[in-house]
Amino acid sequence: MTAPLEKTRATRAALVESATALFVEKGYGAVSVRDLARRTQMTSGAIYGQFRNKADLLVAAIVEHISLDLEQPSRQGSDFRTAITRQWRTYRSRAGMRALLVEGAAAARVDEEVRSQLNEVLSARIADWKRIYHDIQEQEGIDPDVDMDAVLIMLWATELGLGVLESWDVELPKPGVWGQLADRILASLVGQ
Amino acid sequence: MTAPLEKTRATRAALVESATALFVEKGYGAVSVRDLARRTQMTSGAIYGQFRNKADLLVAAIVEHISLDLEQPSRQGSDFRTAITRQWRTYRSRAGMRALLVEGAAAARVDEEVRSQLNEVLSARIADWKRIYHDIQEQEGIDPDVDMDAVLIMLWATELGLGVLESWDVELPKPGVWGQLADRILASLVGQ
Amino acid sequence: MTAPLEKTRATRAALVESATALFVEKGYGAVSVRDLARRTQMTSGAIYGQFRNKADLLVAAIVEHISLDLEQPSRQGSDFRTAITRQWRTYRSRAGMRALLVEGAAAARVDEEVRSQLNEVLSARIADWKRIYHDIQEQEGIDPDVDMDAVLIMLWATELGLGVLESWDVELPKPGVWGQLADRILASLVGQ
């Protein structure tokens, strides 16, 4: 009988979902555990049965949405340049995830444990991607002088930086323009 | 007798300096006004004589350091590509400013007034830079198809994104490698 | 198992009692929530678990004591004139309630919510009394020209005004004299 475990898992997932929504909407620091309890119709005690910490909730929310929102490139049979260009063109759909990551950044700066947890999760994921990028470099015959690790970091940094700019309501380029810029930059990296 | 004004200005500057250091070190949310008072040997009342808010202190710190740390490109007689490449190569020197901006991002997400103040300051600065970038586009004969506004946002976003990655202790590229990447990307934009 | 509710109710009552005593003794503005916590051996958090506000405590204290201290006239089988005269003769026993009401007046002038809460409570009670006074007017055959609503307000105002004079330590009439005055005035209203 796995029923109770299932139930637990569903509860947990619902909690993470609500936490994500609240953190994105109001900011991690401005959300209290009681807010979350109210929204999920749980008690704060019940939440602490699932998560050690408020910080753990943030980490879980980030882990969940990193997987969902940022897919690896060249999964859809298209080449690197095309995949990245499409990703830039559709940047607006990931605003929620970026907001979450900005919250995660500020929380990590304050809280050593958040930092190390997020570092672990994100470093692992970055390591995955690095491997994929190297494969791409070989398969697509990209100039070996291009440091694909640096390219990866640049693409991540740009994405995250958009999140920072968004938190200030700075006006960002139109999606088409942003995609074109990616296309041009990527062309220079993958060789015409 | 400008002495009292001078003194006030000096006091204010010292306050902003200490606030910057504390915000960078411990994070905006984790610094209390009393911490700051202790560190500056002032009373909290005196601090509130200079700044309406704790948030105002953060804004002041950011304004101060944006001007100091991010110089306009092509001020040293070098061309655009060279200037940006140098800036990327020396990215490590701006870690403090990036940390401050990450704090500013999280604070802006929570606090409407911080958001609008930072938006005002940063939008103005970005507008300045846009003008400069357009001049560069003409003077250096950069392909008119390149949207220099988007380029500017990309360069800003990358810088800010480094700040986010740094807050997670993610390993960043070596300065030389990072500079080379900039050089390659810029080449594609300015037309070698 | 009504135990926890009972306990809560008892805790609340004890809190209101202590708050009343403190407000009467030191004045609403001069009593801090911490004072109250100390006196009741509770923590301030626990107090805020029972009351949203310091103001709510004042309102609760007033509501409690209005009911206790000001009995409706002609409940003891005596006629209107006798009942009011007795009430005036025993005015000294209600000094605490009057002090509380003076605090409630000053607080209501500053705080919109206190004002509306007290208005609600007191207007309801005054409406009750008005009904009772009209019944009395009929039953005792009081001159229909006498506006019993105005009489009620006058009796209330006199009581409350004593509270104001008491707060200035102004010397008040001896109870007997005060009762005689009531007797004379009431005679003119009820028709000897």
Added chain:
Amino acid sequence: MTAPLEKTRATRAALVESATALFVEKGYGAVSVRDLARRTQMTSGAIYGQFRNKADLLVAAIVEHISLDLEQPSRQGSDFRTAITRQWRTYRSRAGMRALLVEGAAAARVDEEVRSQLNEVLSARIADWKRIYHDIQEQEGIDPDVDMDAVLIMLWATELGLGVLESWDVELPKPGVWGQLADRILASLVGQ
């Protein structure tokens, strides 16, 4: 050269006037000395040159308005009953003074010095009135059984109590009705 003294007197009067307006509007506790300084275009230091205390300002405001607003009865050649009736009929014009006295009551309850100052001022005034009332009793041939001291206190208390009721926004009788009630009561006291 009395000029400087004149100026001081004028400054003081302006200060008292503004303080009165602010205390009535916002409540004594909610008015800061800086508010008052802003409103009067003075500095807080200058205010402390004229008054030892914020409390002294309240006392001064009350003293000033007691004299202005509550004139002695039978000054206009009319008899006692007529004078009081007129006073009740025009009660609405004295709402500001009553508000001030409610503030004075709450302040006196907290602050021993305010209490004693107000007591001194008000007791003196009440003593004056008592003398006047006794004269009236003789001159108008009022029944010697009527304790005119108690009557005076009753009239004062009613007035003050209206102030308390007003602070709760309780609906008061229409002026005509209120005047009629006074007329009826006074008739019973002065002998038809």
Added chain:
DNA sequence: GATGAATGAGTATTCATTCAT
């Protein structure tokens, strides 16, 4: 596991008053 009352340290901010200039 769940509950939700209790904990109690912690925070930003205010304000009457002082005093060097």
Added chain:
DNA sequence: TATGAATGAATACTCATTCAT
């Protein structure tokens, strides 16, 4: 006398977390 910067104690209220039931 006037100034207004500085004082610094004081306050209401919040909130992550715990734990007896």
